[in-house]
Amino acid sequence: MEKLLEVKNLSVSFKTFFGEVEAVRNINFHVGKSETVAIVGESGCGKSVTANSIMQLLPMPPAFFKSGEIIFNGENLLKKTNKEMQSIRGNEISMVFQDPMTSLNPTMKIGKQIVEGLVKHRKLSSSEAKEKAIEMLNLVAVPQPEKRVNQYPHEFSGGMRQRVMIALAMVSNPRLLIADEPTTALDVTVQAQILELMKEIQKKLDMSIILITHDLGVVAEMSDRVIVMYAGQILEEGTSDEIFTDPKHPYTKKLLSSVPRLDMSRNEPLFSIEGTPPDLYIPPKGCSFYDRCDNAMKICKDNMPDFDRHNNTHRSRCWLNHSMAQSTEGSEV
Amino acid sequence: MSRYLLKRTIMSIITLWTIVTITFFLMHSIPGDPFRKEGKMPVSVYENLLKKYGLDRPLSEQYVIYLKNLLKGDFGDSMKSKVETVNDMIRRGFPVSAYLGLEALLIALVFGPALGALAALYQNKLPDYISMIIAIIGISVPSFIMGTVLIQFVAKNVSWIPIGGWGEFRHTILPAIALSLMPLAYMARLMRSSMLEVLNQDYIKTATSKGISKSAVILKHAVRNAILPIISVLGTLISNLLVGSFVIEKIFGIPGLGKFFVQSINNRDYTLIMGTTIFYAIILIVLLLLVDVAYIFIDPRIKLTKEGR
Amino acid sequence: MDNNLSSIKDLSPDLFQPALKEDRDSDRIRRPSIKYWPDVWRRLKQNRLAMVGLSIIIIMLFMSIFGPLFNKFSYYEQNYDLINNHPDTVHWFGTDELGRDLFTRVWFGARYSLIIGVLAATIDFIIGVIYGGLSGMATRRIDNIMMRIAEVVYSIPYLLIVILLSVAFSSEGAGTSMFVLILAMTLTDWVPMAILVRGQVLQLKESEYSLAAESLGASKGWILRKHIIPNTMGPILVNITLTIPRAIFAEATLGFLGLGFQAPRSSLGSLANDGLAGIAVGNAYQIIIPALFISLIMFAFNVLGDGLRDALDPRLRK
Numbered sequence: 001m002e003k004l005l006e007v008k009n010l011s012v013s014f015k016t017f018f019g020e021v022e023a024v025r026n027i028n029f030h031v032g033k034s035e036t037v038a039i040v041g042e043s044g045c046g047k048s049v050t051a052n053s054i055m056q057l058l059p060m061p062p063a064f065f066k067s068g069e070i071i072f073n074g075e076n077l078l079k080k081t082n083k084e085m086q087s088i089r090g091n092e093i094s095m096v097f098q099d100p101m102t103s104l105n106p107t108m109k110i111g112k113q114i115v116e117g118l119v120k121h122r123k124l125s126s127s128e129a130k131e132k133a134i135e136m137l138n139l140v141a142v143p144q145p146e147k148r149v150n151q152y153p154h155e156f157s158g159g160m161r162q163r164v165m166i167a168l169a170m171v172s173n174p175r176l177l178i179a180d181e182p183t184t185a186l187d188v189t190v191q192a193q194i195l196e197l198m199k200e201i202q203k204k205l206d207m208s209i210i211l212i213t214h215d216l217g218v219v220a221e222m223s224d225r226v227i228v229m230y231a232g233q234i235l236e237e238g239t240s241d242e243i244f245t246d247p248k249h250p251y252t253k254k255l256l257s258s259v260p261r262l263d264m265s266r267n268e269p270l271f272s273i274e275g276t277p278p279d280l281y282i283p284p285k286g287c288s289f290y291d292r293c294d295n296a297m298k299i300c301k302d303n304m305p306d307f308d309r310h311n312n313t314h315r316s317r318c319w320l321n322h323s324m325a326q327s328t329e330g331s332e333v
Numbered sequence: 334m335s336r337y338l339l340k341r342t343i344m345s346i347i348t349l350w351t352i353v354t355i356t357f358f359l360m361h362s363i364p365g366d367p368f369r370k371e372g373k374m375p376v377s378v379y380e381n382l383l384k385k386y387g388l389d390r391p392l393s394e395q396y397v398i399y400l401k402n403l404l405k406g407d408f409g410d411s412m413k414s415k416v417e418t419v420n421d422m423i424r425r426g427f428p429v430s431a432y433l434g435l436e437a438l439l440i441a442l443v444f445g446p447a448l449g450a451l452a453a454l455y456q457n458k459l460p461d462y463i464s465m466i467i468a469i470i471g472i473s474v475p476s477f478i479m480g481t482v483l484i485q486f487v488a489k490n491v492s493w494i495p496i497g498g499w500g501e502f503r504h505t506i507l508p509a510i511a512l513s514l515m516p517l518a519y520m521a522r523l524m525r526s527s528m529l530e531v532l533n534q535d536y537i538k539t540a541t542s543k544g545i546s547k548s549a550v551i552l553k554h555a556v557r558n559a560i561l562p563i564i565s566v567l568g569t570l571i572s573n574l575l576v577g578s579f580v581i582e583k584i585f586g587i588p589g590l591g592k593f594f595v596q597s598i599n600n601r602d603y604t605l606i607m608g609t610t611i612f613y614a615i616i617l618i619v620l621l622l623l624v625d626v627a628y629i630f631i632d633p634r635i636k637l638t639k640e641g642r
Numbered sequence: 643m644d645n646n647l648s649s650i651k652d653l654s655p656d657l658f659q660p661a662l663k664e665d666r667d668s669d670r671i672r673r674p675s676i677k678y679w680p681d682v683w684r685r686l687k688q689n690r691l692a693m694v695g696l697s698i699i700i701i702m703l704f705m706s707i708f709g710p711l712f713n714k715f716s717y718y719e720q721n722y723d724l725i726n727n728h729p730d731t732v733h734w735f736g737t738d739e740l741g742r743d744l745f746t747r748v749w750f751g752a753r754y755s756l757i758i759g760v761l762a763a764t765i766d767f768i769i770g771v772i773y774g775g776l777s778g779m780a781t782r783r784i785d786n787i788m789m790r791i792a793e794v795v796y797s798i799p800y801l802l803i804v805i806l807l808s809v810a811f812s813s814e815g816a817g818t819s820m821f822v823l824i825l826a827m828t829l830t831d832w833v834p835m836a837i838l839v840r841g842q843v844l845q846l847k848e849s850e851y852s853l854a855a856e857s858l859g860a861s862k863g864w865i866l867r868k869h870i871i872p873n874t875m876g877p878i879l880v881n882i883t884l885t886i887p888r889a890i891f892a893e894a895t896l897g898f899l900g901l902g903f904q905a906p907r908s909s910l911g912s913l914a915n916d917g918l919a920g921i922a923v924g925n926a927y928q929i930i931i932p933a934l935f936i937s938l939i940m941f942a943f944n945v946l947g948d949g950l951r952d953a954l955d956p957r958l959r960k
Contacts, residue, residue: 057538082547090544097542102535105554107561107633116553117543152633168543299657325658344790348797355803359810469691473941475891477898478914478933485926576801580898584918595899598809606809610802617799 010068038223046232090117094169098181100161104153111149136167159190231288238314248316408608419608430589437512449524471518497586568621692949698942709749751910762889770835778843796833842874876954883947
């Protein structure tokens with residue numbers, strides 16, 4: 001499959017009062033054309049920083065790129081000037097943000113917000129722009145679009161606002177859509193509608209999606225491939241099937257077992273991963289999951305394992321993959 | 334929304350009535366009466382004077398008469414001036430003061446938010462420091478000091494800028510600058526913090542993600558939202574301007590309402606003090622009301638919340 | 643880099659034994675923990691402007707108490723041989739049109755200005771905390787009425803009422819007494835403090851620790867004293883530091899309008915007023931010097947207040 005986006009050795013840090021916080025540590029992944037890739041992990045694992053890095057929306061300072069390349073369509077985005085990035089943002093790459101309640105400008109009409117980027121990129125006239133805005137509202141199934149274009153965000157419900165956000169992101173027919181927790185702030189019923197809508201539009205417009213989420217239900221629904229992040233690093237990567245049916249990394253396994261299932265009995269306690277992720281102010285020397293891992297071995301403390309390829313699409317990063325660890329696998333809970 | 338307007342108007346009327354009442358009773362609680370000091374005068378003349386100003390009637394009756402006259406727009410006679418009523422003086426002085434005040438407000442409105450926005454955009458960099466130094470000077474240096482400093486260092490050295498007086502535009506330059514500095518400084522500070530807050534909002538990130546230029550993000554999204562709180566304090570700032578004008582008019586010898594007010598204080602011309610105070614209060618409270626109403630129209634969010642109540 | 647892990651040889655089998663429990667602690671806190679007030683103080687110290695302000699305030703306080711002792715002149719002593727004497731080695735700040743030493747008079751003026759500022763702020767604080775606290779703790783209806791009243795009071799233009807009271811309670815030419823000045827300044831100015839306190843009370847009233855305290859049987863007054871007021875201290879402190887310069891400014895303006903203190907005492911504002919006449923005849927120092935001190939005091943309190951606000955703002959913590 002042709003690669004649309006390739007992230008190579010990306011490290012992003014934040015300068016704080018205490019020192020450097022290494023939010024993203026040397027990650028590699030790619031997104032193919034018309035493919036949906038999910039990045040999953042707990043809050044603070046670096047998934048949002050990764051997303052914002054691609055668009056270069058991080059506040060700099062305090063954030064800065066320590067190393068790496070972000071190759072989009074054969075060109076390194078990190079080498080682009082501000083002006084060049086502007087012609088890519090909202091044009092070839094768009095983004096849907098987590099909180100629809102705060103992500104729209106409260107004092108600008110919806111229609112204008114949707115087409116603002118497009119007007120700049122494609123030099124539309126104001127009547128063309130308005131038509132386009134109505135068309136987009138139609139596409140995301142907002143009722144009465146002719147009336148709605150002239151309304152302000154506070155006149156929309158949360159779900160409707162997220163539809164507007166999607167319209168805003170899709171208006172330029174981007175090649176890559178980055179959805180940063182697009183349904184986290186919404187009701188469950190609305191979540192399903194929004195996901196359905198995204199899938200539909202993806203098919204129509206033939207674009208790639210990076211889906212940032214901590215919700216594995218959403219991942220199963222949407223994505224072709226899954227990247228599991230923890231403490232700023234990728235721990236496992238594979239197709240959705242591989243991740244859901246044959247997870248290799250203990251963290252992935254725990255993530256999966258922490259999803260409540262309908263077939264669970266009432267008395268069965270909900271599973272949660274004990275402890276908290278490490279503070280990236282001083283990242284651990286060894287495996288970042290060491291403190292919370294049931295299968296931790298002595299070697300894990302000071303040595304971060306490299307990736308192990310299970311097949312062409314599936315790789316993970318765990319000492320359990322080492323041949324000498326086979327004996328301990330039996331003791332797994 | 335109309336309910337809100339009604340409520341707001343009623344509150345304004347209550348406030349005005351409170352001020353009128355306080356002013357009236359304060360001025361009448363002063364021991365003795367204003368004519369005792371005029372030196373010896375025949376008892377008949379003295380009693381005539383009392384009668385002329387209605388001071389021989391019970392206080393409550395005087396109060397009702399005063400209120401009635403006020404409603405008709407009559408602020409009464411001056412006790413010291415034989416030729417002009419309070420209304421005459423307001424008519425003569427207010428346009429001058431209003432002109433000066435508007436000029437100062439314009440200066441403050443143009444430069445204050447601009448400085449504040451600049452400071453926020455270059456937070457902790459040189460433009461920030463320069464703007465905030467100007468703002469701190471504006472807040473720390475009372476206008477009467479600024480006025481004298483300007484006279485001392487500008488008017489005395491620049492031949493076409495006069496030390497005082499009134500009549501031409503050049504007369505207004507220094508007093509307007511001196512008067513504008515405090516509101517300018519307040520606006521700059523408020524704009525800076527408001528702008529910093531807005532720049533951290535999610536919708537600024539959304540706007541950036543659309544690929545519009547940085548200046549478009551700042552002007553159309555950040556400034557547009559950051560300026561709203563400034564509009565809401567405009568009333569208070571105008572009130573500052575008004576009071577500042579007493580002092581500035583005194584320093585620059587400007588024949589505005591402030592000068593009459595200060596004169597009336599020095600002459601103990603109680604009816605004039607009362608009249609000008611109440612006139613000022615009316616102007617202020619009407620302006621505050623207008624600003625509030627304007628705010629409803631400027632901020633689209635307010636309409637709904639007010640209707641929703 | 644995607645090589646197979648198993649290709650890494652020469653590792654001791656012992657490394658693949660289960661890790662020791664003591665080595666693992668996911669709740670370990672690696673960042674140094676910071677306490678609230680020391681942290682506020684640390685950040686305030688980092689703010690150079692605020693520290694300059696604090697230093698000026700301390701120096702002003704010291705000099706307003708001991709300054710007049712630095713030379714042998716008193717504030718009322720007139721010397722007609724030395725009127726309008728420009729600053730020199732004897733009269734450091736010069737003399738006024740009555741030959742009084744300005745150095746001494748400036749420090750006395752600063753003393754009055756500071757006393758007025760601090761007293762006004764203290765009274766504002768007391769009224770504001772009581773009124774705001776009561777309003778916040780009261781039932782909705784009473785709270786509503788109390789806030790409407792506060793709103794009306796606050797719409798009365800501040801300086802206008804100050805001037806009015808000074809006119810009403812001072813006899814002609816004699817100036818205004820301290821009591822009237824303070825009364826005038828606090829008459830409307832307690833409202834922001836009350837609104838601030840009420841807001842904090844409302845916010846904290848519903849917060850978990852107050853609920854917890856209440857469910858344990860604590861009385862409302864106890865919660866107010868023990869939980870709410872300590873938590874409201876920050877914003878109140880900021881408000882106080884910003885009230886002081888407002889009162890000093892108001893007093894200076896009054897002094898400048900001829901409504902200041904009773905002569906021969908004079909605040910910095912009345913000193914400036916006295917000096918105004920000096921400009922025309924080349925004695926600008928008579929206004930510049932008191933003006934400079936008013937500005938310095940205003941500057942000091944304003945930057946300290948700003949610094950405090952920034953230091954207390956959790957959003958600005960880095």
